[in-house]
Amino acid sequence: MTHSLFNVLLLTWTCWTRVELCLRTRSSHKNVVHDKGFEELFRTNTEEMENVPIHFDKPIPRWITGTLIRNGPGQFEVGNRRFSHMFDGFGKLYSWRFIGNGSVFFSTKFIKSDFYSKSISQKDISPYVLFGPTHPRFNHLQVLLALWRSMDNMNVNIFRFPSQRNKDGDFVSLNDIWDNYEINPLSLDTIGYQHPKVPSFGGINSFIFQNIMSSAHPLPEYGTPHLFTYLVSVAVVPGVKHRISLIRIKSTDDREVVAQWSVDIHEVPYMHSFSVTPNYVIFFSPPLFVNTKALLPTAFISNGLKWQGARKNMTIHVIEIRTGIVRTFSAPPIFYMHHINAYETWTKEIIIDLPTYPDASLIFDLNMETLLNRSERNKLNPHSILTRYGINLNRTQVSVKSFPESARYPCVTKFDMPVINEVYRSRNYCYVYGMVPKCDDTQYSYIALVKKDLCGNGKDRMWFYRYHYPAEMWFIPFPTDNESKPKEDDGFLLVPVLDGEKNASYLAVIDAVSMTTAHKANLPTRVPMTFHGRFFHSIK
Numbered sequence: 414m415t416h417s418l419f420n421v422l423l424l425t426w427t428c429w430t431r432v433e434l435c436l437r438t439r440s441s442h443k444n445v446v447h448d449k450g451f452e453e454l455f456r457t458n459t460e461e462m463e464n465v466p467i468h469f470d471k472p473i474p475r476w477i478t479g480t481l482i483r484n485g486p487g488q489f490e491v492g493n494r495r496f497s498h499m500f501d502g503f504g505k506l507y508s509w510r511f512i513g514n515g516s517v518f519f520s521t522k523f524i525k526s527d528f529y530s531k532s533i534s535q536k537d538i539s540p541y542v543l544f545g546p547t548h549p550r551f552n553h554l555q556v557l558l559a560l561w562r563s564m565d566n567m568n569v570n571i572f573r574f575p576s577q578r579n580k581d582g583d584f585v586s587l588n589d590i591w592d593n594y595e596i597n598p599l600s601l602d603t604i605g606y607q608h609p610k611v612p613s614f615g616g617i618n619s620f621i622f623q624n625i626m627s628s629a630h631p632l633p634e635y636g637t638p639h640l641f642t643y644l645v646s647v648a649v650v651p652g653v654k655h656r657i658s659l660i661r662i663k664s665t666d667d668r669e670v671v672a673q674w675s676v677d678i679h680e681v682p683y684m685h686s687f688s689v690t691p692n693y694v695i696f697f698s699p700p701l702f703v704n705t706k707a708l709l710p711t712a713f714i715s716n717g718l719k720w721q722g723a724r725k726n727m728t729i730h731v732i733e734i735r736t737g738i739v740r741t742f743s744a745p746p747i748f749y750m751h752h753i754n755a756y757e758t759w760t761k762e763i764i765i766d767l768p769t770y771p772d773a774s775l776i777f778d779l780n781m782e783t784l785l786n787r788s789e790r791n792k793l794n795p796h797s798i799l800t801r802y803g804i805n806l807n808r809t810q811v812s813v814k815s816f817p818e819s820a821r822y823p824c825v826t827k828f829d830m831p832v833i834n835e836v837y838r839s840r841n842y843c844y845v846y847g848m849v850p851k852c853d854d855t856q857y858s859y860i861a862l863v864k865k866d867l868c869g870n871g872k873d874r875m876w877f878y879r880y881h882y883p884a885e886m887w888f889i890p891f892p893t894d895n896e897s898k899p900k901e902d903d904g905f906l907l908v909p910v911l912d913g914e915k916n917a918s919y920l921a922v923i924d925a926v927s928m929t930t931a932h933k934a935n936l937p938t939r940v941p942m943t944f945h946g947r948f949f950h951s952i953k
Contacts, residue, residue, distance in 0.1 A: 449880045450913025451858040452785050454942040457488045463600055464518040469934040476892050478513035479950040480598060481907050482506060482571045484586055485943030487523060492536040498545030498780050503529045504568030504586060506601045507940055509920055512953055519936055524586050524594055525603035528565035541565050544714045545780060559712035567594045569629040570945040575638050575664045581951055583665040587629040589685060591644055598952045611668055621653060622646035628686060635691040635839045639663050645681060655681050659694055659732050672737040679704055683718060688755035688765050690839050694732045695755055695765055700725035700746045701773045720773045722746035731804060742804060744811045748773040753831040756841045763804040768797030768829045790857040795850045796827035824852040825863045825873045830885040834901050843868035844902045846886050864928050874928035880913035884943045888925060902926050909940045
């Protein structure tokens with residue numbers, strides 16, 4: 414690889430300025446082991462424990478009180494059968510309880526779903542619908558059983574729903590399906606399975622539609638204690654169109670339909686997340702469709718996902734919360750996983766930010782065989798394009814623009830797994846934090862954490878240590894007082910990190926302004942990869 418003199422000087426300066434900012438060229442990789450311990454992110458760890466004290470290298474502020482809970486795949490095989498895709502590992506929870514007196518306690522337990530329990534008792538992966546196939550694959554009878562049971566592995570996110578029974582709410586583990594499992598946020602014990610009811614889907618509708626897909630990323634309704642999610646109801650009667658509903662979660666047991674629209678039988682879009690503003694809910698429907706007929710012979714979802722970007726644009730649905738009116742817009746075809754944030758401007762324009770991809774190859778690339786093979790994973794392109802969409806409801810045109818790369822931090826616009834200061838949810842904001850694999854454009858295992866300044870104030874930053882493999886971050890804002898109001902980026906980022914050289918994990922507390930490590934606590938067990946999580950201030 415050749416570089417201009419400017420690029421060479423820039424790279425040299427960056428390497429000498431901070432170790433964590435070192436972006437290596439391909440030639441520097443020769444005869445060096447660059448992936449120490451990376452594959453341990455995808456290795457099973459069956460250890461479970463509860464309330465084990467952990468200790469930080471420096472005293473943590475006493476105002477940090479609450480519990481960080483994260484969710485992700487913790488076991489990738491049972492007996493002689495293994496999962497082929499990283500989305501399918503058995504869900505495992507991890508928690509860090511900050512008591513407020515400097516003490517912190519760590520717990521980790523598997524979600525005791527029917528899927529997990531049956532598999533462990535049978536010493537084999539029990540037949541359920543999965544994202545990818547198992548090795549060896551299910552036989553025909555097992556496929557039929559999997560289709561009858563559907564999906565049951567809640568390994569993506571953890572959320573608190575308002576509750577009529579518990580003042581602290583109900584804590585649930587989520588996947589992109591309608592059902593969930595309730596868990597105890599203190600012990601991480603699994604309480605039980607939940608299949609929420611929707612009043613408008615009773616009677617004959619319960620025979621016509623099956624409530625299946627939803628989002629692992631509910632969002633708060635601005636100014637209320639309620640949440641929004643969506644529901645895909647698949648019609649099982651020939652000739653009837655499928656339905657997508659915007660659902661208001663008033664409590665775990667009380668849900669209502671705000672708006673509803675139909676989609677053609679072969680055009681059920683795959684949507685992992687969405688956006689909310691004070692007056693609108695916005696869905697981006699990429700041309701990645703779930704073909705239920707293609708799914709039936711195998712019982713794995715990836716076989717039923719079809720990318721149609723060559724012939725279809727992306728559809729954008731904007732729902733007015735007050736009236737339930739649905740307006741439809743069109744934009745060039747892209748794929749995405751995670752919305753960042755959305756807000757309304759004084760000119761009545763809706764702004765939506767998200768990391769985008771030219772197609773859906775990202776999710777198909779994340780199979781275990783590729784991730785565990787250094788040369789194969791290094792061929793992947795995991796980089797997103799940070800994109801801003803503007804929707805003026807009085808026009809048909811949707812504006813689309815990407816953010817330019819930073820000369821000092823070239824990968825700062827290529828992140829996913831975005832998090833923000835949640836105080837700024839549905840409001841105009843400046844800062845987003847994310848994770849970038851392959852930050853040197855060569856080694857997939859070079860994972861950086863980045864801070865992107867969307868307002869152009871020169872506050873782009875990056876955190877990187879070789880052989881250290883971080884997960885998604887969570888932002889905790891500094892407390893307010895009577896004398897001063899914290900700035901948007903005044904806070905800490907909590908993130909579990911795997912130290913590949915030591916094959917051990919730690920929790921890093923990162924200063925969100927400078928993106929430097931402020932505190933660090935070693936963990937009593939290795940934490941494989943996790944997807945998402947949240948910090949709950951009232952639980953300690």
